[in-house]
Amino acid sequence: MIAMGIAATLALQLVLAQKADWDPRDDGPGHIDVSDYPAAQQKEYPLFRVKCAKCHPVSRPINSQYSPTEWKRYMKRMIRRPNSGINEEQAEGLYDFLKYYAGRTSPK
Numbered sequence: 001m002i003a004m005g006i007a008a009t010l011a012l013q014l015v016l017a018q019k020a021d022w023d024p025r026d027d028g029p030g031h032i033d034v035s036d037y038p039a040a041q042q043k044e045y046p047l048f049r050v051k052c053a054k055c056h057p058v059s060r061p062i063n064s065q066y067s068p069t070e071w072k073r074y075m076k077r078m079i080r081r082p083n084s085g086i087n088e089e090q091a092e093g094l095y096d097f098l099k100y101y102a103g104r105t106s107p108k
């Protein structure tokens with residue numbers, strides 16, 4: 001009975017959190033070396049790994065090259081999705097991380 005309950009819950013989560021279709025970026029690297037990032041951004045990294053891996057692999061954002069303005073737009077789009085599991089406060093922190101990441105990865 002418990003196993004059935006768990007299976008039903010997982011199935012429900014799959015339905016509620018819309019899974020994104022496969023994208024070539026998903027097969028790219030799935031890690032960022034944050035060892036020389038400032039403390040504030042290092043602190044956000046674990047949250048980013050969990051929250052942004054719910055509907056597509058975390059490699060999707062990692063292998064996307066966006067400017068801070070574009071990231072702002074994408075963050076709004078992602079958290080507006082039903083059952084995104086990301087609240088406003090977390091979104092601020094995640095955006096801060098992505099903004100810094102964009103500065104590090106954009107061609108100079």
Ligand code: HEC
Pocket residue numbers: 017018019020021051052053054055056060061064074075077078081082083084085086094
């Ligand atoms: C509730 C599900 C969900 C969550 C959570 C989620 N995403 Fe997505 N994401 C999607 C879907 C569905 C797509 C594909 C459709 C689209 O591009 O809007 C997508 C696409 C993307 C893309 C590619 C956009 C493009 O135009 O090609 C990026 C980048 C992205 N997500 C970043 C993130 C980041 C960063 C987070 C964490 C803050 C996140 N996602 C969390 C559902 C989600």
